[in-house]
Amino acid sequence: MTDMSVRIAGVDFKNPVMTASGTFGSGAEYGQFVDLNRLGGVVTKGVANVPWPGNPVPRVAETASGMLNAIGLQNPGMDLFISRDLKYLEDYDTNVIVNVCGHSEEEYLKVVERLGDEKRVDMLEINISCPNVKEGGIAFGTDPAAVEKITKAVKAKARQPVIMKLSPNVTDIAEMAKAAQEGGADCISLINTITGMKIDVERMRFVLANKTGGLSGPAIKPVAVRMVYQAAQAVSIPVIGMGGICCAQDALEFILAGASAVSIGTANFHDPLTTVKVIEGIEDYMKRHGIEKISQLVGAVR
Amino acid sequence: MGDIIKTKAAVISQEQLTDGIYSMYLMAPSIARKAAAGQFISLYSGDRSRLLPRPISICQTDAEGGRVRIVYRIAGAGTDEFSRRVPGDEIDVMGPLGNGYEARIEREGRRITDDTVSIITGGGIGIPPMLQLASQLKGRKIIVLGYKDQLFLNKEFEKYGQVYISTEDGSAGTKGNILDAIREHDISGDYIFSCGPTPMLRAVKAFAAEKGMTAYLSLEERMACGIGACLGCVCTTKEKDSHSNVKNARVCKDGPVFNASEVEI
Numbered sequence: 001m002t003d004m005s006v007r008i009a010g011v012d013f014k015n016p017v018m019t020a021s022g023t024f025g026s027g028a029e030y031g032q033f034v035d036l037n038r039l040g041g042v043v044t045k046g047v048a049n050v051p052w053p054g055n056p057v058p059r060v061a062e063t064a065s066g067m068l069n070a071i072g073l074q075n076p077g078m079d080l081f082i083s084r085d086l087k088y089l090e091d092y093d094t095n096v097i098v099n100v101c102g103h104s105e106e107e108y109l110k111v112v113e114r115l116g117d118e119k120r121v122d123m124l125e126i127n128i129s130c131p132n133v134k135e136g137g138i139a140f141g142t143d144p145a146a147v148e149k150i151t152k153a154v155k156a157k158a159r160q161p162v163i164m165k166l167s168p169n170v171t172d173i174a175e176m177a178k179a180a181q182e183g184g185a186d187c188i189s190l191i192n193t194i195t196g197m198k199i200d201v202e203r204m205r206f207v208l209a210n211k212t213g214g215l216s217g218p219a220i221k222p223v224a225v226r227m228v229y230q231a232a233q234a235v236s237i238p239v240i241g242m243g244g245i246c247c248a249q250d251a252l253e254f255i256l257a258g259a260s261a262v263s264i265g266t267a268n269f270h271d272p273l274t275t276v277k278v279i280e281g282i283e284d285y286m287k288r289h290g291i292e293k294i295s296q297l298v299g300a301v302r
Numbered sequence: 303m304g305d306i307i308k309t310k311a312a313v314i315s316q317e318q319l320t321d322g323i324y325s326m327y328l329m330a331p332s333i334a335r336k337a338a339a340g341q342f343i344s345l346y347s348g349d350r351s352r353l354l355p356r357p358i359s360i361c362q363t364d365a366e367g368g369r370v371r372i373v374y375r376i377a378g379a380g381t382d383e384f385s386r387r388v389p390g391d392e393i394d395v396m397g398p399l400g401n402g403y404e405a406r407i408e409r410e411g412r413r414i415t416d417d418t419v420s421i422i423t424g425g426g427i428g429i430p431p432m433l434q435l436a437s438q439l440k441g442r443k444i445i446v447l448g449y450k451d452q453l454f455l456n457k458e459f460e461k462y463g464q465v466y467i468s469t470e471d472g473s474a475g476t477k478g479n480i481l482d483a484i485r486e487h488d489i490s491g492d493y494i495f496s497c498g499p500t501p502m503l504r505a506v507k508a509f510a511a512e513k514g515m516t517a518y519l520s521l522e523e524r525m526a527c528g529i530g531a532c533l534g535c536v537c538t539t540k541e542k543d544s545h546s547n548v549k550n551a552r553v554c555k556d557g558p559v560f561n562a563s564e565v566e567i
Contacts, residue, residue, distance in 0.1 A: 054533065
């Protein structure tokens with residue numbers, strides 16, 4: 001019998017595969033292709049205390065084995081998110097992790113406090129790593145003192161376990177991971193996108209209206225695996241790994257590097273069934289290698 | 303919801319219409335049965351280094367034969383790859399996506415009858431979806447097609463209505479754009495339908511406002527998911543959109559067809 005269940009910060013997951021924030025909405029659109037009940041968790045698109053309009057278009061551009069996005073955290077605000085998106089997820093047997101964004105500590109805390117009463121929310125993922133908004137987002141995630149401070153503030157108010165989502169746009173990821181742990185984070189997730197740029201040479205202009213965007217997809221996977229390994233070595237709290245996962249082998253790299261669970265993002269755009277295929281592929285791998293519990297694989301490569 | 307499928311579609315035929323413009327028939331019965339004029343399909347590259355689907359408008363459907371026709375322009379490596387597919391090859395496709403013209407009209411409580419006069423306009427690679435609209439729309443249809451220089455598909459429109467042409471270089475029809483052709487021939491109607499480059503849509507919107515006509519525009523924007531999840535392809539709306547809760551609608555899911563009066567372009 002293969003046991004794919006994992007427990008992260010006291011929350012039980014039926015398997016270690018979830019969606020990556022921003023690529024999956026709140027599940028309604030992909031729910032017509034994927035049985036959400038199969039997933040370990042759905043990580044929602046970032047939600048703020050009030051609606052955010054996001055950035056001008058073009059917001060997305062394809063790159064070699066990846067893509068750039070500069071959506072700018074467009075979201076409908078927490079009231080509509082709770083009454084519509086969370087309600088939709090009530091019907092599914094999967095963990096719900098709400099990604100929280102803000103321009104200031106105060107804005108993050110408004111969302112965290114409001115979600116505290118919501119039974120359907122299993123965990124919070126605090127986005128301190130979005131490269132596409134000027135204030136907030138990455139500004140909180142690239143300085144260890146700021147990471148620790150915002151983590152402490154969130155932990156003081158949060159009623160669900162807190163995942164701090166870290167940015168790869170830093171010199172020393174281990175330092176950021178430790179800062180989140182110092183601040184009391186229950187878990188860390190990484191990597192968010194890597195800041196990039198694409199120029200249309202014929203038109204002699206930037207492809208994205210925002211000039212820069214976040215690079216995701218298979219192109220960033222080796223960077224992500226390296227950072228997950230370094231972060232997992234630096235802290236004792238669980239790590240959720242992501243960055244370019246397209247198949248079970250990719251997911252297993254992250255798990256062997258130290259991730260207790262993984263998220264699938266950009267690959268959903270190419271194949272909406274990626275999450276389920278990854279779950280099935282991990283199960284096959286465990287059978288093939290005679291692994292009974294997936295926890296035996298976490299951090300097995302040192 | 304539930305009407306969108308992702309499937310492997312066999313290439314039935316592939317034909318070059320003019321420089322860089324190809325016509326391909328795909329066998330996709332479940333899409334052919336449901337697709338309406340103005341909807342689109344996503345085509346997926348066989349090369350995993352090109353992750354994002356290419357949204358391409360549906361040019362014609364044959365529900366009984368299960369065929370979907372697309373007429374597309376080679377705009378980069380992805381569409382170049384599709385143009386090299388030969389009969390018997392398979393392409394991953396998803397569709398039908400978005401809302402077509404008639405769904406939008408119905409939602410607004412309007413009706414197109416046998417007495418309705420519609421101006422159907424297409425510019426460049428915005429022309430193909432108008433062929434299906436021209437074939438399905440009731441009433442009298444006046445068709446205005448704008449090209450840079452080389453014509454394509456124009457003959458196929460002739461059975462559905464009077465066809466007027468504009469070319470930027472003046473090599474055929476009116477020299478200029480479709481608005482120049484509309485003005486030269488003093489064309490008027492109850493509705494104007496349009497798909498083409500944004501400056502053209504902007505001009506159609508202004509023309510419709512000037513004449514007091516209702517205009518429906520099919521917008522184009524860079525997309526990622528194609529199904530409304532990623533918020534990559536938004537357009538600015540006049541009023542707050544009920545899904546986004548801000549003045550942004552999703553071109554892929556809420557559009558691509560919009561009433562000109564509801565979008566800021």
